[in-house]
Amino acid sequence: MKSSIPVRKLPAPVGAIGRRLPRLPASIAFATGLNLTLRRKFPADVLDRLEGHTFVIVVEDAGMELRFRVRNRRFVPVARATEPVLRFRAVAWDYASLAAREADPDTLFFNRRLVVEGDTEIALLVKNTLDTIDIPRTRGILKRAMRVAGPARG
Amino acid sequence: MNALPQPAPRAMKLVCPAGTPPALKLAVDNGADDVYLGFKDETNARNFAGLNFDDKSIREGIGYAHRKGAQVLVALNTYPQPGTWRKWQAAVDRAADLGVDAVIVADAGLLAYAAKAHPQLRLHLSVQGSATSHEAITFYHEHFGIRRAVLPRVLSVEQAEKVIARTPVEIEVFGFGSLSIMVEGRCALSSYATGESPNTHGGCSPAKAIRWQQSPRGLESRLGGVLIDRFGEEDHPGYPTLCRGRFVVNGDTYYPFEEPTSLNTLELLPRLQAMGVAAIKIEGRQRSPVYVETVTRVWREALDDCARDRERFRVKPAWQAALAGISEGHQCTLGAYHRPWK
Known part of the structure; x- marks a missing residue:
């Protein structure tokens, strides 16, 4: 059965270019963004539970793989591939929809639009902690950007 | 008036x-x-x-x-x-x-x-x-x-x-x-696979017992090592509880307890x-x-x-x-x- 949730993918050339770019700069930018927007909102005990673990976020249509680790309660980029505790796979639009609270993560998961591989307990901890965090300004910016980009297609 | x-x-x-x-x-x-x-x-x-x-x-x-x-x-x-x-x-x-x-x-x-x-x-x-x-x-x-x-x-x-x-x-x-399966308050099904029951530990499927794994035959969900279901590309996974599992019973593969x-x-x-x-x-x-x-x-x-x-x-x-x-x-x-x- 095909998903009924609207889908939007980046144009194929974006992914082709993304796959040729070095991965570290994007991971550095992403980890910096996490530290600026989320780190202070993450409870210390949660960061301690995540300490030392590596996470990989695959943005399929952008050809990108963002890798970072939690070290000393900070998000730090990871250059070389180590076995991550969690690997997420989705397209950029779905990640943006999740971050903007426009989509429900379980629904994306049920529809195979969000693939999560690895430690389920840590995945739940991350998901539930993100659900607890209110970042209305960042979400507002994301929502506006998504509206400018136009509606997703069903 | x-x-x-x-x-x-x-x-x-x-x-x-x-x-x-x-x-x-x-x-x-x-x-x-x-x-x-x-x-x-x-x-x-x-x-x-x-x-x-x-x-x-x-x-x-x-x-x-x-x-x-x-x-x-x-x-x-x-x-x-x-x-x-x-x-x-x-x-x-x-x-x-x-x-x-x-x-x-x-x-x-x-x-x-x-x-x-x-x-x-x-x-x-x-x-x-x-x-x-x-x-x-x-x-x-x-x-x-x-x-x-x-x-x-x-x-x-x-x-x-x-x-x-x-x-x-x-x-x-x-x-x-x-x-969930229709014996609310009395269900101990998941304890057979995990050692924990929802009525005493607060969860049908403790996250620590759940494994999602991509295999050549599809996306597999396991609870305490028990294969709950295997999903093809077009299938939609549900929560990995035993009561929603698809099992082989007398040669037929189906949901013997309930469908998700x-x-x-x-x-x-x-x-x-x-x-x-x-x-x-x-x-x-x-x-x-x-x-x-x-x-x-x-x-x-x-x-x-x-x-x-x-x-x-x-x-x-x-x-x-x-x-x-x-x-x-x-x-x-x-x-x-x-x-x-x-």
Whole structure:
């Protein structure tokens, strides 16, 4: 059965270019963004539970793989591939929809639009902690950007 | 002479789930009458990492809800064991001290303690109490003073109607959400695979026992090493509980317990209102704020429509589309409410 949730993918050339770019700069930018927007909102005990673990976020249509680790309660980029505790796979639009609270993560998961591989307990901890965090300004910016980009297609 | 203004029709109360403070706020903002939540431990049946409320967030949640006319209920809906009684007892004290509007309790011993130690605390009988007859509900009312009972999802509409007609207690029924196997409060199925039961540890499938694995044959979900299901590219996975598992039985592969479906009773609302249902419960404390926002918005509108004119109430396609978009599985069912074989 095909998903009924609207889908939007980046144009194929974006992914082709993304796959040729070095991965570290994007991971550095992403980890910096996490530290600026989320780190202070993450409870210390949660960061301690995540300490030392590596996470990989695959943005399929952008050809990108963002890798970072939690070290000393900070998000730090990871250059070389180590076995991550969690690997997420989705397209950029779905990640943006999740971050903007426009989509429900379980629904994306049920529809195979969000693939999560690895430690389920840590995945739940991350998901539930993100659900607890209110970042209305960042979400507002994301929502506006998504509206400018136009509606997703069903 | 002008007719006197009619009192506004009273809608059934809408009882919505909250696993996090943002979900609570969205439930209240979108029209929940009651919001139910749990502590961060096994005293509730959604004991998952990172979910639920500490004392500070409950106090803030109660303040927010009360300012907007909503109430906060705390689910203490698991069963204490001989060695853990004090933890559940302390949870009742904690809920009372925090000033919650009611506690939702399953265990008779805990109800007795709450009634004695906190006579002012409003008590609701949890669905996990598994009281399916008016005699059972009246027993809880007479002995512990329960004010509301949540009916287990095993009764047909006709059976629920008979219970409501014969009990002095408010009756709450499930309206929407994931369905679990129909032995609420008595299910120990997952303990065979994980060593933990939902009624004592607060989760059907403890996350530490779950493995999702991509194999050449498809996406596999395992619980305690037991293969629950294997999904092809076009399949939609559900929550990895044994009761939703697809197993080989006598050479046939199917769901021997139940298919992963969601309950959706929108079309029954006029009937439920007419028979005196006091409150409609939405399942899903483990779900995101987006889910809570969507379900609450749809159900508020539906309940108000039904209260305004029961006879002309029609389920709007937009409601069904919104709910289908966030349901587990791709089927909605009336569950036991509709039982043609009865």
